[in-house]
Amino acid sequence: xxxxxxxxxxxxxxxIVVGVLADDAGxxxxxxxxxxxxRAVVVRVPSDRPRAEAWPHAIAALLDQxxxxxxxxxxxxxxxxxxxxxxxxxxxxxxSDAVGLARSATGSLVVERAVYGGKLLARLEVAPGIAAxxxxxxxxxxxxxxATSCPVENVALNAAPAARMRTVEVxxxxxxxxxxxxxxxxxxVGRGIGDRENVPLFMEAARRCGASLGASRPxxxxxxxxxxxxxxxxxxxxxxxxxxxxxxxxxxxxxxxxKGARTIVAVNTDPDAPIFDAAHLxxxxxxxxxxxxLAADP
Ligand SMILES: Cc1cc2nc3c(=O)[nH]c(=O)nc-3n(C[C@H](O)[C@H](O)[C@H](O)COP(=O)(O)OP(=O)(O)OC[C@H]3O[C@@H](n4cnc5c(N)ncnc54)[C@H](O)[C@@H]3O)c2cc1C
Numbered sequence: 223x224x225x226x227x228x229x230x231x232x233x234x235x236x237x238i239v240v241g242v243l244a245d246d247a248g249x250x251x252x253x254x255x256x257x258x259x260x261r262a263v264v265v266r267v268p269s270d271r272p273r274a275e276a277w278p279h280a281i282a283a284l285l286d287q288x289x290x291x292x293x294x295x296x297x298x299x300x301x302x303x304x305x306x307x308x309x310x311x312x313x314x315x316x317x318s319d320a321v322g323l324a325r326s327a328t329g330s331l332v333v334e335r336a337v338y339g340g341k342l343l344a345r346l347e348v349a350p351g352i353a354a355x356x357x358x359x360x361x362x363x364x365x366x367x368x369a370t371s372c373p374v375e376n377v378a379l380n381a382a383p384a385a386r387m388r389t390v391e392v393x394x395x396x397x398x399x400x401x402x403x404x405x406x407x408x409x410x411v412g413r414g415i416g417d418r419e420n421v422p423l424f425m426e427a428a429r430r431c432g433a434s435l436g437a438s439r440p441x442x443x444x445x446x447x448x449x450x451x452x453x454x455x456x457x458x459x460x461x462x463x464x465x466x467x468x469x470x471x472x473x474x475x476x477x478x479x480x481k482g483a484r485t486i487v488a489v490n491t492d493p494d495a496p497i498f499d500a501a502h503l504x505x506x507x508x509x510x511x512x513x514x515x516l517a518a519d520p
Contacts, residue, residue, distance in 0.1 A: 414469015472497025
């Protein structure tokens with residue numbers, strides 16, 4: 223995500239400072255050495271401090287150190303919580319879940335974000351002279367390429383506030399959940415697969431073809447597949463080389479999460495389904511039938 227933020231920052235045409243919040247900057251050196259980065263500022267955040275508590279303080283130190291007028295953060299729970307705290311404390315502009323960034327003719331920052339469940343895009347202009355925190359949706363900008371190292375400054379934090387929270391336990395997500403954001407090939411299933419009992423068939427088809435299994439939201443809401451597998455506006459944004467949509471109608475909220483795939487194949491019995499407007503290849507056949515072939519022994 224750090225590399226995606228750098229690409230987004232480059233579109234604004236100002237010097238780029240990467241802020242690193244880490245216990246040990248050596249651990250995150252890849253985030254610093256990216257094309258287009260002018261320098262990096264490292265604020266030490268002990269890894270045993272909960273982020274919700276430590277990040278607002280560290281990000282405020284970054285803003286003070288750099289005097290930045292635009293701070294880009296990934297749209298994650300931790301960053302959103304910290305950004306809201308700082309924006310309220312310092313009376314800054316805050317835009318979350320941004321999917322586009324630009325400069326207006328007068329040089330002010332213009333941010334695009336989806337509204338009304340993804341049916342419209344709102345373009346928001348930050349008033350001149352106001353510093354803005356912008357949370358960017360992961361997976362929208364391509365990552366910046368690696369580069370040679372850049373100057374690194376270390377910032378000592380002024381006395382950190384006394385800890386009021388502590389980490390009790392860190393729980394890993396269910397082991398079965400693939401990280402779809404890194405998948406090269408995704409088979410995604412929707413309501414058109416008909417029955418929960420067909421899910422293992424698609425799992426097997428995906429396994430045999432080296433694909434990760436994704437899903438539309440209704441299947442996740444029904445509990446047929448775990449939440450990390452949901453593709454779309456309220457799930458993950460994916461960019462695989464190949465995305466095969468089985469029995470998915472292609473609602474805007476689903477398309478928002480997968481329209482960046484290099485090749486989209488849609489398998490849907492309804493030739494008028496909107497998914498075919500986004501697909502490169504169309505198959506108007508029964509999704510379960512296709513899965514049976516893919517899962518069968520050759
Ligand atoms: C705020 C908000 C956020 C949302 N976020 C998401 C999100 O992140 N991800 C998401 O997916 N949705 C999201 N949705 C829901 C979205 O609007 C759609 O309702 C959902 O994507 C539809 O899922 P589907 O395509 O599986 O089902 P349906 O729309 O019911 O489509 C099923 C498709 O299967 C086809 N079909 C039926 N039988 C067969 C068969 N035998 N073989 C092949 N095809 C067949 C049908 O022709 C149909 O096109 C969101 C909605 C809202 C309001």
